Amino acid sequence: MPEQELASPASAKPPAGENLLEVSGLQKHFPIRQGIVFQRQIGAVHAVDGIDFSVRAGESLGLVGESGCGKSTTGRLITRLLEPTAGSIVFDGEDITHKPVAKMREARRHLQMIFQDPYSSLNPRHTVGTIIETPMKLNGINPPQGHKRRAQELLETVGLNPEHYNRYPNEFSGGQRQRIGIARALALRPKLIVADEPVSALDVSIQAQVVNLLQDLQREFGIAFVFIAHDLAVVRHFSERVAVMYLGKIVEVADRETLYTRPRHPYTHALLSAVPEADPDSTERRERIRLAGDVPSPIDPPSGCRFRTRCWKAQDKCATDEPPLVRLRANPEGHLTACHFPEEPTVEARGEDIVLDPALAALEKSPTDRSS
Known part of the structure; x- marks a missing residue:
């Protein structure tokens, strides 16, 4: 029997603390049109289809899921x-x-974004100094020490040489370019940064350095993050809470340790079972869940629960009733699940086996290296 629901979808908020960002019922449908001269809409891509979440001031929320689930679209919304x-x-x-x-300029002073591709997100015709100074000039911010000195301070903050001020993006490596993007995001002293797959285009060793840099900046400046990624190991290293998306919907939200050790949604359980383990011998101790079939098309998503076409626990109710994102009886406060037949709370994903890539794990125990 499914568990009794104890909370409403409106409870998709942290139990305590001041919310800096509140998203409610957010949707983004991209229309599909047919015709050349006289166009008509024949459908829509349901990229994001009614999601609720919030972020407290100074908190890091991880947003994870397979490619195409709507993570990046959510960040841009x-x-x-x-x-x-x-x-x-x-x-x-x-x-x-x-x-x-x-009128969005004032809001964007406190709401910045770090983009996924450090090669295309920087204007190749502008110097590093111009890239970092431009947001300050557009917003009428005049630091006492001047724009140039402020830009050089930001370069130093992210681990680059202030003398790089007059260089162009093509003179830097991928990791260095991403640091320039981070410096640009910090220029306006934002309250929230949306980091859209900020390390996916980087080498593993550089990923660790950039993630640790973001953590240092969060602690130093009290910045809140929405950290979008498909790498669950990186998300566990960085985020305090994690929201799992599937086909435009959020299916589970919990604090980091709860979600990684006691997942309730079958999709979350399947994702965690695919995370590489440090000890090859431990493979036999953990069941690898292989999902059947492909992700359904967001143009025509399944009725009811969108995960039901790949779920080993699906029943008739899953095809007719969409499960709300609520707290179930055995869930701790703040742990929300959208499933009619959730996993038993005693089922654990063996959090001790879910580890960072060796390079990330090594740097997790050492001071941040900002030299690369």
């Missing part, structure tokens, strides 16, 4: 780089969902 189809985005107490683009 939060920063209003994409216009939402429905729902609301409240940032720092202000509803910015439909705020005119011309």
Whole structure:
């Protein structure tokens, strides 16, 4: 029998603390049109389809899931780089969902983004100094020490030489370019940074350095993060809470340790079972869950529970009723699950076996190296 639901979808908020970001019922549907002269809409891609979550001031929330689940679209909706189809985005107490683009500048002073590709996110015709100074100039911020000195201080903060101020992006490695992007995001002293797969394009050893750098900056400046990634090991290293997405929906939210050791949603359990282990001999101790079939098309998502077409626990109810994101009877406060037939709370994902890549694990125990 399914567990009794004890909370409503509105409870998808942390139990305590001040919410800096609140997302409710957020949707983004990309229309599919047919015709050349006279176009008509024949469908829509349901990239994000009604999600709720919040982020406290100074907190790091990880957003994970397979490619195409809507993670990056969610990040662009939060920063209003994409216009939402429905729902609301409240940032720092202000509803910015439909705020005119011309009036978004003030909000963007406190809401910045680090992009996935450090090669395409920096203008190759601008020097590093210009890239970092431009946000300050556009927002009318005049540091007492001047724009140049402030840009050089930011370069030093992210582990680069201040003398690189006059260089161009093509003179830097991928990891160094990503540090430049981080410096640009820090230029306006933001309250929240949306990091969209910030290390996926980097070598493993550089990934560890950049993740540790972000952690240092979070502690130093009290910045909140929405950390988007598909690598669960990196997310565990960085995020305090984790939200799992599948086909445009959030299916589970919990604090890091709870989600990695006691997942309730079958999809979360399957994701965790695929994380590499440090000890090859431990493979026999943990069952590898292989999901059947492919991810359904977001153009025509399944009825009811969207995961049911690949779920080994699916029953008739899953095809007719969409499970809400709620706290179940055995879940601790703040642990939300969207499943009619959740995993037993005694089933653990063997958190001790879920580890970082060896390079990440080594740096997790050592001071941050900012030299690369």
